[in-house]
Amino acid sequence: MVGGVERSSDTKDRLIEGTRQLLWDRGYVGTSPTAILRRSGVGQGSMYHHFRGKSDLVLAAERRSAELMQAQVREVFSGEGTGLQRIVAYLLLQRDVLRGCSVGRLAGDPEIVADDELRAPVRETFAVLNRCLSEAVAEAQAAGELDARLRPEETAAALAAVIQGGYALARAEQSTEPFDRAIHGALDLLGVPADDRVPVGARSS
Amino acid sequence: MVGGVERSSDTKDRLIEGTRQLLWDRGYVGTSPTAILRRSGVGQGSMYHHFRGKSDLVLAAERRSAELMQAQVREVFSGEGTGLQRIVAYLLLQRDVLRGCSVGRLAGDPEIVADDELRAPVRETFAVLNRCLSEAVAEAQAAGELDARLRPEETAAALAAVIQGGYALARAEQSTEPFDRAIHGALDLLGVPADDRVPVGARSS
DNA sequence: GTCTATATAGGGATAGAC
DNA sequence: GTCTATCCCTATATAGAC
Numbered sequence: 174m175v176g177g178v179e180r181s182s183d184t185k186d187r188l189i190e191g192t193r194q195l196l197w198d199r200g201y202v203g204t205s206p207t208a209i210l211r212r213s214g215v216g217q218g219s220m221y222h223h224f225r226g227k228s229d230l231v232l233a234a235e236r237r238s239a240e241l242m243q244a245q246v247r248e249v250f251s252g253e254g255t256g257l258q259r260i261v262a263y264l265l266l267q268r269d270v271l272r273g274c275s276v277g278r279l280a281g282d283p284e285i286v287a288d289d290e291l292r293a294p295v296r297e298t299f300a301v302l303n304r305c306l307s308e309a310v311a312e313a314q315a316a317g318e319l320d321a322r323l324r325p326e327e328t329a330a331a332l333a334a335v336i337q338g339g340y341a342l343a344r345a346e347q348s349t350e351p352f353d354r355a356i357h358g359a360l361d362l363l364g365v366p367a368d369d370r371v372p373v374g375a376r377s378s
Numbered sequence: 379m380v381g382g383v384e385r386s387s388d389t390k391d392r393l394i395e396g397t398r399q400l401l402w403d404r405g406y407v408g409t410s411p412t413a414i415l416r417r418s419g420v421g422q423g424s425m426y427h428h429f430r431g432k433s434d435l436v437l438a439a440e441r442r443s444a445e446l447m448q449a450q451v452r453e454v455f456s457g458e459g460t461g462l463q464r465i466v467a468y469l470l471l472q473r474d475v476l477r478g479c480s481v482g483r484l485a486g487d488p489e490i491v492a493d494d495e496l497r498a499p500v501r502e503t504f505a506v507l508n509r510c511l512s513e514a515v516a517e518a519q520a521a522g523e524l525d526a527r528l529r530p531e532e533t534a535a536a537l538a539a540v541i542q543g544g545y546a547l548a549r550a551e552q553s554t555e556p557f558d559r560a561i562h563g564a565l566d567l568l569g570v571p572a573d574d575r576v577p578v579g580a581r582s583s
Numbered sequence: 584g585t586c587t588a589t590a591t592a593g594g595g596a597t598a599g600a601c
Numbered sequence: 602g603t604c605t606a607t608c609c610c611t612a613t614a615t616a617g618a619c
Contacts, residue, residue, distance in 0.1 A: 333543065354536075
């Protein structure tokens with residue numbers, strides 16, 4: 174490719190994206206090479222040409238999910254508005270609630286958390302989220318929008334957990350309502366008035 | 379058995395408990411009949427004598443996990459103390475954080491949430507938890523321990539989500555710290571003073 | 584780079600002896 | 602009720618042709 178930047182083949186990209194989708198819905202053990210090939214529309218041999226094996230391909234797919242989620246997080250937290258407004262915007266982001274978080278899903282996979290290399294993209298993504306939330310909390314406190322007694326790191330962890338846990342509650346009922354209740358419960362606890370709960374954004378994460 | 383009460387065989391019990399443990403750690407697809415037999419110390423034929431197949435055995439294991447968690451929830455919320463004290467006690471319950479919740483784990487399994495019968499124990503358990511938490515919130519509000527503007531159902535959902543989501547954050551870092559931060563972040567938001575954060579209890583859930 | 588063929592292991596279940 | 606033997610299918614990977 175022009176400019177010396179390496180360009181992945183379409184086939185390789187399709188394998189990564191197919192794996193990413195399957196991983197998201199069915200986890201590591203539930204994602205078979207056969208299913209990947211069928212979903213990617215790629216032949217048997219190509220997979221082992223581009224990747225050393227399943228875990229190598231899974232790692233590439235994880236990294237893509239991590240990039241996408243981190244980009245979305247940074248987009249919201251580098252956006253307009255006060256610290257509290259950005260927190261509210263992130264909490265109210267449109268999400269495919271019943272599908273859940275493509276990165277959080279990976280944290281439930283024993284094969285992934287047991288391997289430091291496979292776990293790294295998940296760890297880093299949650300670290301980015303926690304940093305963005307913490308900074309926004311501190312900023313909101315400085316502006317008098319949030320109680321000064323809140324600890325930014327603790328508050329950030331609680332908010333991230335509400336989102337991740339909200340997915341579990343929602344799936345248990347096969348309804349988005351428990352997720353929405355949890356998010357609005359968190360907004361109540363933050364003291365955000367109903368009028369300030371303005372949704373933003375697009376994709377799921 | 380005396381009294382007409384049906385008594386499960388030891389073999390059957392061991393199969394259920396072995397399946398329950400595997401399901402907790404590895405999920406539905408990751409739990410194979412062979413592994414169940416090895417862990418239960420039971421022979422091949424016994425399994426298909428006592429159960430129609432894998433999903434039948436999984437259902438029995440789920441019901442046991444659901445019973446255990448519901449019993450623990452009811453124990454905490456029927457215990458002593460004010461509404462807020464019982465909420466704090468539940469949030470600070472000792473848990474095997476890196477293992478996670480035996481019931482919440484099931485909510486992440488596509489094979490389980492896709493089947494109404496397999497999903498029922500998870501749904502019911504979260505319903506029990508939500509009811510206990512909601513009632514405690516309302517009671518705490520009546521006693522002036524919590525802000526009267528909080529909505530009990532929303533607050534309950536947020537607190538349940540913090541616990542479930544806290545497990546995901548902890549596994550991502552392979553450390554219990556993110557879980558503890560999330561819990562204490564929730565306690566901060568509830569306005570619980572550090573002195574009132576007294577741990578109780580025992581088992582994981 | 585992609586294809587087909589092949590290999591080994593294990594998953595999930597059944598049959599029938601004891 | 603429990604055991605061993607057996608069955609068919611799929612997961613994961615390799616080999617080698619094209």
